[in-house]
């Protein structure tokens with residue numbers, strides 16, 4: 388069912404120039420074997436804003452998202468061409484350290500996927516392997532501050548040694564966000580982060596996304612147009628592997644330029 392009665396709150400009135408470009412894709416084409424999934428996509432992501440990627444199932448939203456931290460590298464048959472930059476850096480340059488890239492551009496998945504370890508270990512794992520903390524005090528500090536930033540600390544502070552998998556779905560997703568934050572990323576990619584959550588847990592994660600944009604750049608794939616309207620300042624509409632249009636979220640939802648966008652947001656397809 389399509390979302391209707393859109394509630395646009397996330398938009399701000401800052402001009403695009405007030406937010407420098409953090410990441411950009413130019414002429415991005417993606418093939419899975421012989422099947423082409425993205426066609427000449429040009430998209431810029433602004434710093435300290437939330438950009439939503441929306442569009443019907445199979446239109447290429449997740450494929451584009453995964454290009455931004457080279458997660459598609461893990462799919463053998465996937466071939467990405469075009470220029471994708473983080474700041475001024477071509478992230479597909481052969482000299483790029485992909486592990487470091489994925490620390491700078493973190494990812495939160497559709498289904499909460501904590502490691503089968505304690506809450507503490509889930510958060511400290513990344514900073515430890517990246518050499519960001521060595522002493523016990525440093526580890527405690529990163530765990531506490533990451534859980535605080537993810538809005539989870541108060542709920543788990545007395546059970547940091549208990550398994551992350553024992554938390555509720557919404558708490559597990561915020562733990563995964565804390566885990567992403569722990570390595571001080573610049574960009575956080577979220578692939579339908581609320582699709583496995585109930586409405587209350589969803590509201591908490593949406594509130595968190597709104598707070599996080601102060602310090603991070605966020606790109607979110609969502610099927611919910613209401614969610615895109617609530618959390619994002621910019622929205623990109625994809626259809627059949629092409630980027631149809633991108634703009635301020637309120638403009639996309641109230642005054643789209645392309646008929647396909649209009650049809651999608653009014654529930655005519657998708």
Ligand SMILES: Nc1ncnc2c1ncn2[C@@H]1O[C@H](COP(=O)(O)OP(=O)(O)OP(=O)(O)O)[C@@H](O)[C@H]1O
Pocket residue numbers: 419424442443444445446447448449450451462
């Ligand atoms: N690992 C893969 N192997 C082969 N084809 C794939 C793979 N992942 C995606 N595709 C294909 O690429 C196209 C785009 O898929 P993608 O998952 O990016 O779309 P999406 O818009 O995120 O869809 P959804 O909203 O259903 O998650 C689809 O035709 C899909 O079948």
